[in-house]
Amino acid sequence: MSLKQGTLDLDSHNSRLEQAIESKLFRHFITGLIIVNAVVLGVLTYEDALSTQLVRSLSWFDRAVTIIFAVEIFLKLIVYRFRFFAEGWNWFDFVVVGISLAPGSEAFSVLRAMRVLRVLRLLHVVPMLRRITEALLKSLPGMGAILAVLALLTYVGAVMATNMFGDTDNPEVLELFGDLPKSAYSLFQVMTMDGWRFEVVQKVVDDGHPYAPIFFLIFIFIASFAVLNLFIALIVDALAESQRAQTEHHLEEIDHEIDEAFEEADKERSEILTRLALLQEDIAAIKNAQDKKPTDQN
Amino acid sequence: MSLKQGTLDLDSHNSRLEQAIESKLFRHFITGLIIVNAVVLGVLTYEDALSTQLVRSLSWFDRAVTIIFAVEIFLKLIVYRFRFFAEGWNWFDFVVVGISLAPGSEAFSVLRAMRVLRVLRLLHVVPMLRRITEALLKSLPGMGAILAVLALLTYVGAVMATNMFGDTDNPEVLELFGDLPKSAYSLFQVMTMDGWRFEVVQKVVDDGHPYAPIFFLIFIFIASFAVLNLFIALIVDALAESQRAQTEHHLEEIDHEIDEAFEEADKERSEILTRLALLQEDIAAIKNAQDKKPTDQN
């Protein structure tokens, strides 16, 4: 929207192109294309069960869609130029379509698998989903700090666990705490409370660390305590924010009410004062006349 | 309730029928019947341990209850006609009783098992439960959008996982990520954090994907991050809504207060102005008289 308003100075060719790109019809076309593409990529996972003919057709369709998306981005680049990169979602589209166009993307299974990330474009093309994703993105900064604390706790815990439990010949414990990434991974498993006792802690205990549960219980308490509380803090913050806005609005309305009423009262009081001044003049005149009369009569 | 008010124009026969259907007695009768039916369906799960005689009796009772419920719905259809379908709960009853009446329902174990869904009628027949269920239904739209985002993430993840891990001969991994529904199911398991490490991720790692944990950790973070945050967003929304209503009410009350007080003040100021006007007249008269007197005396 904000991009649109700045384009009045562009030549009419661009302006017509922009109208086309931003039209409802074009967006519906792209949305439909993404959905059909999602289905095609789903069907292509059954590659082995399909006829070679069909697989080839679907692959061609997929490549065609990629090219259409690339053209869409190219057109947007023409219309918006550098402002294109001012919006995060455009970066997202750029990267996601770029992956599919990468030369090796047919050779490497990971790059080929990432083609389907294009389907996530639905998250910002469909208005209902966009509203939700943007609510998510707004809470990213708060979540970031929480994740930083959790990452620090996990790192410190992983160094300790590797030092304490990693110096062993037991392959099961080596698998769990043999090096730093393994320890961090195992501590993450403990944090998710999935099989923490018999899949992780018990193996360490059996390896000659009878007091290991104390370490893991402290870690569970601190990590889950941290998450639980930071979660609360986040809610409280979000609510306080939304309330601040409401309270402000409320305040302004009452303010306006009072201002208006007092203005009215002010006007009337001015009227009273004006009339009193007039009265005073009149009375002063009467008094004056009265004072003079006796002298006149004398 | 709203249905009732529109029936005054119906013939008295219908009106009396409606009174009967909406009576407390009838509702208590239906509630009791559902509860007894629930117990009977529970007892019938012990079919093998019961005498054939008892099973036959209970089955007859169950069929009788089904017919009573069908008659209840039929009567409501007569009374309310098309308006019957205006209320969601009536659809629910219609479908749930219809399943029991379906011809094959004795033959197919699934259809027979679904007879017990009738017991869920308690959710809207008992007022205490109805209050709760309707609170649930009110939050359905918000939950729907959240589920849509989660479904999209799961679909994209499932296509990627099938492409990356499904091309193998290992039967355990094939069971987990062999095709699209299996991958989605396994990703759902990972999302619930139940046995995610050793039942899912480790099997993929052992199948020659040492970097698979990165994929699953990203999926866990995004999915649980999404759920956690959308959950917060839902609470915040619900609270903001309930507060908006309260603030509005509050505002109206203060408004009223101020209005009343200012009205009173207005009246009194008008009184003051009126009296001042009278005074001015009087004083003008005095002044006039004074001004004339000298000329009179002249």
Added chain:
Amino acid sequence: MSLKQGTLDLDSHNSRLEQAIESKLFRHFITGLIIVNAVVLGVLTYEDALSTQLVRSLSWFDRAVTIIFAVEIFLKLIVYRFRFFAEGWNWFDFVVVGISLAPGSEAFSVLRAMRVLRVLRLLHVVPMLRRITEALLKSLPGMGAILAVLALLTYVGAVMATNMFGDTDNPEVLELFGDLPKSAYSLFQVMTMDGWRFEVVQKVVDDGHPYAPIFFLIFIFIASFAVLNLFIALIVDALAESQRAQTEHHLEEIDHEIDEAFEEADKERSEILTRLALLQEDIAAIKNAQDKKPTDQN
């Protein structure tokens, strides 16, 4: 506290007894006794490792504590009579101490194990814990309705699961869904998401129900959806309640402010009106005198 105030009409003997029972010293004595008793009952779990002499002493001590608690309750019954049963916590003490005094409590291990429930008296004897427990009890009604809905869903699900999966010779599946309580128990396990896939659903699938996951996924979604949402509803309700009180207080304060200011203004306007009336009288007098003078002069 409320009990105390009604005792002024009792004889002084009772009143002195009440003072003793309600004294800080007595409460500290009981608190200390509960804690020591808790430790003793903990030590007694090491029965086999202790000397017979020590076990006998600790058991005697435990019986002595039980009798002291019984006497405490007896004294309260004398002081408060029927009002004793007006407070829920007294019922709690009565039942918990009664269990220890039950004749068979030495014979049956369950009854003997329940002696330790006496330690839960700390939950209402220690003020800090009492505050928390009473907050818990206040939310019981809301939780009750939520649990009723969950219980109904579980019952209906259990009847369906028993009908669909229980008719088998597979001992593993019979253990899970062989009868109604087992099915309810297994569904509860699924609801807690502990080992739901490979410990429960997979066994049913392997027993010839390839579509069983659909049933369990629907159950997980409805049950966890219900819990999640009702949880939200509970928070929103609690907050709305606490806010309503605050808003009311806020409103009253502003109300008071405005009332006071307007009262002051009212008083001053009355003063103005009074003075205007006096002025009017004076001016009327002047006018009167002026009107009469000409006739006087005539």
Added chain:
Amino acid sequence: MSLKQGTLDLDSHNSRLEQAIESKLFRHFITGLIIVNAVVLGVLTYEDALSTQLVRSLSWFDRAVTIIFAVEIFLKLIVYRFRFFAEGWNWFDFVVVGISLAPGSEAFSVLRAMRVLRVLRLLHVVPMLRRITEALLKSLPGMGAILAVLALLTYVGAVMATNMFGDTDNPEVLELFGDLPKSAYSLFQVMTMDGWRFEVVQKVVDDGHPYAPIFFLIFIFIASFAVLNLFIALIVDALAESQRAQTEHHLEEIDHEIDEAFEEADKERSEILTRLALLQEDIAAIKNAQDKKPTDQN
């Protein structure tokens, strides 16, 4: 900050030292040192894969960092003296650096592993993390009471479980409920809902306690019910607190508004009254003159 303000009375030597310690540069230096130290301690977990030379260098670096931190604390002790211990974070630094300096810290793997706790200094040295950690610490008192209730419930449950299930020869059950700490640990596992059914409850059932699930279900309901509700209570409290502050501020603003407006009105009414008084005087004078005139004329 609060420490700084009280140092003006100290000699200039101390004051300059304080300036250095509290300078942004010094804090950035310490932050950088902690991060590098964290990386070094991480690299040192790969001890076996590194050259002896590198390990020795890194160990020397680590010891150097410890000494720098010790000097930092020593300088703070010189500057702030006893006020040093007024801030909790200083205690934290003192203990965490002290552990690394402890004589046996090279010999005992646990003490050596705890060296990495120094890295947690980041939690209060980096402002972004400090904000979060202090939010966490603020909720500690509330969490404390909740944990006390949970600990009491677990203790009572553990005594009961040990009494009921611990008297057996089955090694698996002895491992779970053989003594008090094991029972508490197993109940904690049940509370985290990790493998509660087949890893814990089923083993007890198979050991001849068919009704054991009743005990565990009651425990799960009470423990999770307690946590869930206390969690709600905590949120509600936090919100009520943040709102109370907002409402107060809001109230004060409206108060100020009204005060100002009424003050203005007051001033004008005083003006009106003053003028009325003058008028009255004037009129009284006129009346007086009028009253005297007739006597003058007589």
